[in-house]
Amino acid sequence: xxxxxxxxxxxxxxxxxxxxxxxxxxxxxDPELDRLEDQARIVLPEGQPVFTTDAFVVDPVFFxxxxxxxLAVCGTVNDLAVGGARPLYLGCAFILEEGLALAxxxxxxxxxKRAADEAGVRLVTGDTKVVPRGAADRVFxxxxxxxxxxxxxxxxxxxxxxxxxxxxxxxxxxxxxxVVDARGELGLEHDIVSDCQPLADLVEALVSQVPVxxxxxxxxxxxxxxxxxxxxxxxxxxxxxEAAVPVRNAVRGLCELLGLDPLYLACEGRVVAAVPSAxxxxxxxxxxxxxxxxxxxxxxxxxxxxxxxxxxTPFGGRRLLDLPVGExxxxxx
Amino acid sequence: MRYLDEFRDPAAAxxxxxxxxxALARLKPARPLxxxxxxxxxxxxxxxxxxxxxxxxxxxxxxxxxxxxCVLPRERIDxxxxxxxxxxxxxxxxxxxLRVPGSETSLLQxxxxxxxxxxxxxPLDALELARREPQRQVVFFAIGFETTAPxxxxxxLQAAAEGIANFSVLCQHxxxxxxxxxxxxxxxxxxxxxxxPGHVSTVVGADAFAFIAEDYRIPVVVSGFEPLDLLQxxxxxxxxxxxxxxxxxxxxRRAVTGSGNRTALAAVERVFEAASGASWRGxxxxxxxxxxxxxxxARFDAERRFAIRASSAAEExxxxxxxxxxxxxxxxxxxxxxxxxxxTPLGALMVSSEGACAAWYxxxxxxx
Numbered sequence: 183x184x185x186x187x188x189x190x191x192x193x194x195x196x197x198x199x200x201x202x203x204x205x206x207x208x209x210x211x212d213p214e215l216d217r218l219e220d221q222a223r224i225v226l227p228e229g230q231p232v233f234t235t236d237a238f239v240v241d242p243v244f245f246x247x248x249x250x251x252x253l254a255v256c257g258t259v260n261d262l263a264v265g266g267a268r269p270l271y272l273g274c275a276f277i278l279e280e281g282l283a284l285a286x287x288x289x290x291x292x293x294x295k296r297a298a299d300e301a302g303v304r305l306v307t308g309d310t311k312v313v314p315r316g317a318a319d320r321v322f323x324x325x326x327x328x329x330x331x332x333x334x335x336x337x338x339x340x341x342x343x344x345x346x347x348x349x350x351x352x353x354x355x356x357x358x359x360x361v362v363d364a365r366g367e368l369g370l371e372h373d374i375v376s377d378c379q380p381l382a383d384l385v386e387a388l389v390s391q392v393p394v395x396x397x398x399x400x401x402x403x404x405x406x407x408x409x410x411x412x413x414x415x416x417x418x419x420x421x422x423x424e425a426a427v428p429v430r431n432a433v434r435g436l437c438e439l440l441g442l443d444p445l446y447l448a449c450e451g452r453v454v455a456a457v458p459s460a461x462x463x464x465x466x467x468x469x470x471x472x473x474x475x476x477x478x479x480x481x482x483x484x485x486x487x488x489x490x491x492x493x494x495t496p497f498g499g500r501r502l503l504d505l506p507v508g509e510x511x512x513x514x515x
Numbered sequence: 516m517r518y519l520d521e522f523r524d525p526a527a528a529x530x531x532x533x534x535x536x537x538a539l540a541r542l543k544p545a546r547p548l549x550x551x552x553x554x555x556x557x558x559x560x561x562x563x564x565x566x567x568x569x570x571x572x573x574x575x576x577x578x579x580x581x582x583x584x585c586v587l588p589r590e591r592i593d594x595x596x597x598x599x600x601x602x603x604x605x606x607x608x609x610x611x612x613l614r615v616p617g618s619e620t621s622l623l624q625x626x627x628x629x630x631x632x633x634x635x636x637x638p639l640d641a642l643e644l645a646r647r648e649p650q651r652q653v654v655f656f657a658i659g660f661e662t663t664a665p666x667x668x669x670x671x672l673q674a675a676a677e678g679i680a681n682f683s684v685l686c687q688h689x690x691x692x693x694x695x696x697x698x699x700x701x702x703x704x705x706x707x708x709x710x711x712p713g714h715v716s717t718v719v720g721a722d723a724f725a726f727i728a729e730d731y732r733i734p735v736v737v738s739g740f741e742p743l744d745l746l747q748x749x750x751x752x753x754x755x756x757x758x759x760x761x762x763x764x765x766x767x768r769r770a771v772t773g774s775g776n777r778t779a780l781a782a783v784e785r786v787f788e789a790a791s792g793a794s795w796r797g798x799x800x801x802x803x804x805x806x807x808x809x810x811x812x813a814r815f816d817a818e819r820r821f822a823i824r825a826s827s828a829a830e831e832x833x834x835x836x837x838x839x840x841x842x843x844x845x846x847x848x849x850x851x852x853x854x855x856x857x858x859t860p861l862g863a864l865m866v867s868s869e870g871a872c873a874a875w876y877x878x879x880x881x882x883x
Contacts, residue, residue, distance in 0.1 A: 496525045499565015502877050
């Protein structure tokens with residue numbers, strides 16, 4: 183399919199029908215979409231239904247390790263997963279800027295399909311709007327997801343207990359660093375790749391075998407934002423050992439150059455877990471056995487009452503790991 | 516990561532701290548020794564690595580005014596805002612300056628209201644923007660010490676060579692040695708040693724700070740920015756006191772020479788001349804403490820091009836000046852952590868990560 187998106191593609195007429203059929207219905211290949219109705223009928227297995235939605239505006243649209251389509255699937259899948267749910271169905275709404283190359287749109291749709299297959303989730307409904315040039319930037323995607331969590335599974339900051347260990351499933355900051363680098367404003371040469379990946383299988387393995395207390399994916403605001411939200415919600419102090427936090431050398435280098443802190447950089451394929459200390463070794467081993475968690479690490483623990491996050495520096499100094507202020511890196515997801 | 520990890524080695528840090536403790540035990544100071552780190556980059560390192568917690572109470576860091584964002588006077592921010600509000604102007608700035616509060620608003624706030632304010636990493640990016648958008652006026656908000664002034668100078672030279680008519684500079688470059696002189700003239704400060712700025716010295720050369728030892732009889736060490744650099748510099752200052760020496764030493768030899776970067780200095784000299792006009796927030800006007808474009812390059816001066824001038828500064832009611840001079844510790848300021856916080860800064864010291872107040876704030880509530 184050659185050419186570019188025009189306002190006619192959003193008119194609801196012939197051009198819209200053709201765009202939907204040739205790009206989305208063909209690529210997503212799902213019987214519910216083939217019906218071409220305004221809704222999808224879904225069947226949920228027994229358990230607690232879980233529902234979420236997320237919008238994606240990343241700039242640039244394509245970056246090393248992913249693109250806005252893969253991100254839009256992984257982001258919503260992961261938001262369901264960290265609630266302990268198995269993601270089952272996704273809906274997706276596209277806002278397209280007039281002039282977007284149809285080849286790019288197809289590439290994004292194909293990437294969404296691959297990510298959905300990887301996550302074991304079906305793309306079953308959607309919507310497309312076109313806005314005049316300048317009213318949006320190329321393509322914005324909103325995805326909503328439905329999943330089912332095991333009955334009785336209760337995860338969240340309210341379950342944190344003093345002594346819990348804090349684990350991460352891999353190196354931090356790869357996504358944020360990859361997107362900044364892909365903007366090409368800095369003229370740096372290295373090979374940072376986004377960690378953008380669906381985590382449903384990893385999380386399912388973890389929660390089915392370990393009594394996990396809380397799970398989060400450290401997206402905007404990075405690890406610092408997740409831990410601060412946990413500390414504030416639970417009223418407990420959290421301690422992080424800086425030297426134990428995994429960060430790739432290339433990401434550290436980029437952060438040094440730009441004055442960024444990797445603990446505040448976004449991830450799109452990592453999970454932070456709080457587990458009882460007795461289960462910490464088993465949880466870490468399980469994560470490391472999984473292909474998406476090979477570089478998992480234990481980085482800290484939950485302490486007594488307080489509500490702050492403290493970083494222990496390699497020198498034995500301690501400092502507060504605060505909530506990020508302002509927006510160091512806009513449009514990262 | 517080579518060249519960084521070796522300057523952050525905890526075992527080596529412990530050895531240096533042990534040496535500092537031994538030196539202090541021999542010095543037996545009657546009151547805590549006050550060591551000023553002039554540069555905000557050093558302040559940041561001290562807090563980021565918790566160096567102040569590793570040292571005995573008989574030595575105190577006094578945080579100096581060497582943070583270009585923190586010393587930006589309110590009336591200059593107001594001027595940048597006034598320029599940015601002109602429809603033909605694209606105001607370009609380093610990211611740090613966007614959140615600094617002016618009299619009524621900030622660059623970040625007016626950007627939200629439609630002003631064309633863009634963040635650049637280099638003045639050359641601003642010049643490139645001027646080439647790409649010839650129908651607009653691109654103004655670069657040139658802030659910083661001797662570290663950023665050469666880049667502005669090269670950019671102005673480039674603009675002159677290419678005859679680019681829609682590029683200009685709102686100049687707020689300030690110079691470090693003059694600021695140190697102004698500080699040391701304050702009789703309230705009783706410093707026992709000064710850690711001189713490392714990045715500035717890569718440009719101006721370590722020798723530019725020799726006057727601290729010669730004229731004011733205070734030991735001075737030019738330091739790098741890694742934790743081991745700072746600990747070693749502190750140890751060198753203490754050894755000077757133990758041996759009864761008072762001189763300039765250069766700890767940052769891997770980057771700093773005695774005479775500095777001649778090419779950069781020549782470009783600055785060619786484009787700028789010393790001035791006393793621009794005031795420093797908290798320190799007031801410093802004789803020869805700022806740079807302005809020479810007459811030959813006056814056509815690149817945004818204040819002239821747009822015929823605007825800063826209104827006289829409103830009375831500074833905040834105690835930021837006392838903090839900048841090391842007279843008031845940030846946590847003793849009545850606004851600290853209450854009205855003045857990183858998300859709602861009243862003063863610029865709470866804005867930049869190199870500002871003493873922002874650094875203190877992040878460290879507040881230090882657990883035992």
